[in-house]
Amino acid sequence: MGIRIGLVLSIWALTWSIASAQTTYYVANTGSDENDGRSLLTPFQNLAKVNTLSLQAGDAVLFRRGDTFRGSLQIRKSGSIGKAIRFDAYGNGPKPLLTGSVVVSNWTSLGNNRWQASCSTCGTTVTNVFRNGLAQPLGRYPNPDAPNRGSLTVQAHVGTSQLTSREPLRTDWTGAEVVLRPTYWIIDRATITQQNENNLILNNSSTYPLTEGWGYFIQNHPATLDQSGEWYYNPTSKTIQLYTDQINPNAQVLTAAAVDRVIDIAGASFIILKNLHIAQARTTNLYALNVSNLTLTDTDFTDSGEDGVIIQGEGKDILINRCSITNSNNNGFVIGSYQNVTFQQNIIRHTAILPGRGKSGDGQFTAFQSSATQNTLIEHNIIDSVGYIGLSVQNNSTIRQNLITNFCMTKSDGGGIYLFNGAQLPMDNILVQSNIIRNGIGTFGGLSDNVIGGAHGIFLDDCVNGVDLVDNTIADCQGLGIYLHSVSNLNLLRNTCFNNSLAQLILYNYDRSCLPRNNIIKGNILVAKNATQAVAGYISSANDLAMFGTMEHNYYARPFNDVSIIRSVYNGNIVNDLNLPQWQAQFSRDGTSKPSPISYKExxxxxxxxxxxxxxxxxxxxxxxxxxxxxxxxxxxxxxxxxxxxxxxxxxxxxxxxxxxxxxxxxxxxxxxxxxxxxxxxxxxxxxxxxxxxxxxxxxxxxxxxxxxxxxxxxxxxxxxxxxxxxxxxxxxxxxxxxxxxxxxxxxxxxxxxxxxxxxxxNNPDDFIRFVYNPTSSDSTVTLDKPYRDVRNHYYNRQVTLKPFTSVILLLDTFPPVDIRLWFQTDQPYPKINEVTSFSVALYNESVGQTTGLNKVQWTCRLPAGLTLVNSNGLSYKDSLLTGTVQHLQRDTTFVFQVKTATPGSYSLAAEVTATTFADPDSTPDSGTNDGEDDSGLTTLRVRTQTDTTAVVTATDPLTGRNSIYPNPSSDVFTFVAEADISLSRVVDLLGRERLNLGAIRQGQTIRFGQQLPGTYYLLYIQYNTGEQRIIKLIKR
Structure with a gap:
């Protein structure tokens, strides 16, 4: 009995605690607004009832899955820390649908496949009509598939308010709407207020004057209805006309967007919307004003008449996670001047792809637009199929690991990522990193047959500054890969641009007061796919190209025509198309950059x-x-x-x-x-x-x-x-x-x-050049059926593995790989001050007999500050960088240079192979000296004062020092005991060829080696964890 009473008391206490902390309300189509809504058996029925609730912190409103709720959800109450007000789903099945559309029924036939029905709850406009849940086309003239790309032509115009049509207008279009393209990046809509034959008088609020010779079309008029599904709305009679040559519309479900905002939040905080489907608003599916601590997760926003999600005013702590925003007629997601905004793992798809359905003017047809000012994170999202700009942000924003595809489908002169600073406001802390941007589409200019190349991958426009573009991939755009217009203080690092029709990179300034200065362009891979694509351009109205910034270690490649790959324009009209050496010589930029490592015939x-x-x-x-x-x-x-x-x-x-x-x-x-x-x-x-x-x-x-x-x-x-x-x-x-x-x-x-x-x-470039990218959060391995190399001359034989959001451009390798090894050492690792020390750089061709042409190899070594070059022995030396080149490395060769210093201390030097004719199977030229590859070497000088009496171990004495090797000489096995931690150890012969690699050895570890070595002299090369190096002579009998 005691146990039973205790259990009852515990359940009672738990129930009382939950009830005091929150109330859960249930809403279902089968409910009643007369219910209390507090149980599964007594749910509410309508959104209007939910709007009357005085919700408290910690309350939840749950909508039954599989049900549809028409109207608008008004949220005006706030939760608190740890007690958010939650709007969620319950039960099984599809997410509950909250929709702004109303059912339109009782259709009557007007003859000739036209039907009409009343919509008493519709307002001054209707932005969408749906048949069985699918949006139907607004009637237009001419039809999209008509000649002239479905357009009429502006013959003449007066400002923005009057146009003369080149084509005759035999219908009175008064009251209809005209859709205009005054320029590439604007689509305007204006009402026709008067018509006199081919002259139209417009009520047009646009600031952009009309453009003669460009197209326009007419919509929202009953005379436009001639294709199945087309509709027209008459706001005076509040009737909808529908053209259908299929089924009687009374046998289908037709709805019209009538409610402005399905979710309307104002002045609230600590709100969670989860597992909902918000759809078919007349204007905006979710509109929020002056909110904070708003979380939208696992919620779908579809078929908005204008915008998907709008968050305006001011606030902070906004999280949008795992949501989808699809089929928005204008903008997908817009947020104002907020702080702490996170937009993660969302999908924005099909935004503003119908030219007559979005809003007029600037700032429209964009998938994601943020004016947030502090701590904005946009990552792991998919943006696909957008009429104009994919993504745009302001200060203190990180854009990371997003996939952006198929943009500028309706307008041009935009970008997958677009930033603008025409007002020249302070900008700072914008990081665009590891995004993949593909398939900028571009639209026609006027009514010409040419698609304007205005769909740029990343477009930084008008005085943008303080931006880091790092490790992005831009490919297959009808425009420029990266377009930098009058930018400064930009870090453009390790980006890859491929197969962008106009060029892979342009840095341009012609008429702006903000000059391109202090830019760093480093480590970028710019590859044109075919012979007519440009690689890069640096353009200025002044003679200041050398002042644009630092350019180094870039790859400018056009394998099918590597001649004029860089266009330079200065003083406005001096145009030169240069190869890389010419560009380097004329402007002293890109001294360490390289062209394509391989070329093909067309x-x-x-x-x-x-x-x-x-x-x-x-x-x-x-x-x-x-x-x-x-x-x-x-x-x-x-x-x-x-x-x-x-x-x-x-x-x-x-x-x-x-x-x-x-x-x-x-x-x-x-x-x-x-x-x-x-x-x-x-x-x-x-x-x-x-x-x-x-x-x-x-x-x-x-x-x-x-x-x-x-x-x-x-x-x-x-x-x-x-x-x-x-x-x-x-x-x-x-x-x-x-x-x-x-x-x-x-x-x-x-x-x-x-x-x-x-x-x-x-030749089809696709047979020679392969572009591989990984838009996922996991490593991706691609199998290769042919040998390839990349622009760095890294060799790929059977497969390539890509890290998340990385890419590689693979060039078919028509030559066998050649293994190049570098050996770097000094004859005196412990010199005194002003004592001349010699260094030797040995290059070895370990694939002798495999090459059919000249095997050119280049290496570099940068001298640290404090060392003075005494003798270069013919090596090139500039800006502390030693460069050696062998035109044809048949077997091996050695370079020697000498240095000294007047300052005691430790000096680390590194030599590496920076360029080769052929791909290397186990090394990548110019990839750094810390990657463990055999095409680089490290050594350290420890310079002593003249009075320093510290014992110095000689380089080749096998019996002294802190390591024991015995027996030496040996007729069988050498035994080696390490008395300190060793990072690298290997045995080479007197020609420098590696015979054994012993790897890293721990202090006190015993290693036995050398039994298989033939009898002769060898050197054991040791590098300690401290950076100190040592060479011990071995004698094998």
Whole structure:
């Protein structure tokens, strides 16, 4: 009995405690607003009843799953710390649906597939009509699939209030709405107030004047209804007309968006919305004003007439987690000047993809827009299919590991991530890190046939500053990968841009007072997929490109045409398309940056005709070639020498005009050419100085237009052979093969020019370049069926593994890998001050016999402050950086340099391979010295004073020091006892080739090794955890 009484008392006490802390209210379609709502058996029925409750901190309102609740939920009460007011779901099945639509029934036929019904609760506008839950199209003229891309044309205009249509308007459109594109980034809507034939008078509040020659269309008028599902709303009669050639609408469920806000929160705090489906508001599915401690989690917001979620006013501590916002006609998510905002693991999809359904003016058609000012975190979200901008933020924001795809689908001149600071306000602490941005779509300019390349991956516009763009991936955009317009104090670090149509990176300033300064552009990978895509551009109206910032360790790659990969524009009109060495030499930027490690032809030759259009070896004359220049100073002569075969054709300038627009043409007639046929051009060329030349086929007579694309190539002091396939775009009876270069005092010499008809097949870049990315939170492994390398020359054979939100651009490797090893050591690790110390850098080709061409290898070593270079032995030395290059590493080679210092102390030096011709199977050039790879080495000098009497262990004495090796000499096994912790140990022969790698050894550990070594001399290389290094000579008998 005592136990039973105790149990009853415990249950009673627990129940009383819960009741005193909170009240749970239940709402179900089968309930009644006359109930108390406090149990599953006595639920409320309607949202209007819930709005009358005087909710207290800790209360919960639960909606039954699978039910639909029409109307608006008004939240005006607040919870408290630890006692939030919660709106949630109960039961089983789909999330409860809270909707702003009303059922429209009793449809009557008007004939010709038109039906009409009253909507007495609809207001001045209806933004959506749904049939069986699916949004139906608002009627428009012309239809989207009509000619002219479904548009009429603005013939003339007066400001914003009047337009004249190029096409005749035979219907009276008064009262309808016109949808206008005044510019690329604006879509406006205006009411037609008056019509006089083809002239429309508009009630248009836009600040953007109309653009002649651009399109417009008309909507929300009964005359537009001619396709199934199209509808029109008459606000005067409050009726909806529907065109349907399918089922009688009375046999379907049709609803109209009538309630402005399904969730309306004002002045409340400590509110939780969870496991709900909020849908079909006339304007906004959730609107909150001046709220704090608001949590939205596991809730879906769909089919809003305008915006999905709007949080305005001021407040703090906002969490949106695992929600979805889909099918918003205007903006997806907008938040005002709040603090402590977290937006995690959400999906925003299908935002503003219908041009006539979003709002007019700026700031519209955006998936995510934040004006929050402090501690904003946006991470692990998916933003997909958006009419304009994917994501935009202000200060103190982190945008991390988001996937943004398919943006600028309705407007252009925007970005997947877009930041703007036209007012030049202070900006700080914005981190954009490890996002993947793909498939900027772009829209047409006016009614032309060209898609404007205005869908940029990351777009920082008008005086943005203080932003870090780090480890982002941008690919497949119809625009620029990264567009930086008048930015400063920017860190652009380790980003990857691939296959963006206009260019991978542009840093630009033309007319803004905020000059690009103090930017750091480092470690970025910029790869153009095809031969016509640009890689990068640096553009200014002044002569200040070298002042834009620090640029280093970037990769500028266009494997199908690595010639003019960087466009420089300065003083507004001086334009140069440069290769990387030219850019480095002219502007002293990107000294450590690299071009593509491998190149491909744009075509494969199937067959070549035996008939030569041109076959000139210039044995004795110029063979009919001519020259021309706009200043009559071009000439061709016959010459010998210049590293060519006997006689050659020399193109030069007789007298320099010193005009910026001066150029010289060298040409020869080739008779008729045929559209789409290919002509294979081969020749040799050289010049005393490096320069860029273009070759093409053009018309012989006026208007002298080009018949083929212009192909650029670089000539220089070394003789090179060239090959191009020229394919005319039209037939021409009299064509010229033409070479063109800018005026210069040095000649260009040609030899062995041959032109033949050929059958070619264009190579598909997808067969050579593979882009792999991982948009997930786990490692991802991709199997490879061919060997590849990346731009860093890292080799991939069977697979590639990517960390979360990383990517790699793989280049098909047509050559076998070559293993390069570096050995770095000093002859005196403990010198005295001012004592000259020698260092040796040994390079070893451990894949001897595998290469078919020159195996060029470059290494660098940066001297720490305090060391003075005494003897470079021919090495390049600039800004404390030593650089050594071997043009063809067949087996091994050694470089030696000497240093000294007048200051005692410890100096750490590192040497690493920074560039190779071939991929390395176990190392990545220029990847740092702390990655454990064998293409780098570390050593430390400990410089003593002249009076320092501390004992110094000699480098090759096997019997002294703190380690014991015995026996030495040995005819079998060496035994080694470590008396200190060792980070690295290996045995090499006297040529520096590694024979054994003993790895890390703990203090006191005993290692036995060397039984398999042949009898000769060896060196045991030891590096202690302290950084000290030691070499012990071993004798094997």
């Amino acid at each position: 075509y494969s030759i199937q067959s070549v005709s035996n008939v030569n259009r041109i076959h000139n070896s210039f044995d004795s004359n110029t063979e009919g070639w001519e020259a021309w220049g706009p200043y009559s100073n071009g000439q061709v002569t016959w010459n010998t020498g210049y590293k060519l075969d006997g006689g050659n054709l020399q193109l030069n300038v007789s007298t320099l005009s010193h005009q910026a627009d001066s150029y010289v043409l060298m040409y020869k007639g080739i008779q008729a050419v045929t559209k789409s046929k290919s002509y294979l051009l081969q020749f040799d060329a050289t010049s005393p100085t490096e320069r860029k030349i273009s070759v093409f086929i053009r018309k012989q007579q006026a208007p002298y237009q080009d018949l083929t694309r212009r192909y650029e190539f670089i000539v220089g002091p070394s003789r090179r052979s060239y090959e191009f396939a020229l394919t005319p775009s039209t037939d021409e009876a009299n064509a010229l093969l033409t070479f063109q270069f800018h005026e210069d005092s040095q000649p260009v010499c040609f030899d062995n020019i041959r032109l033949q008809e050929a059958s070619i097949v264009l």
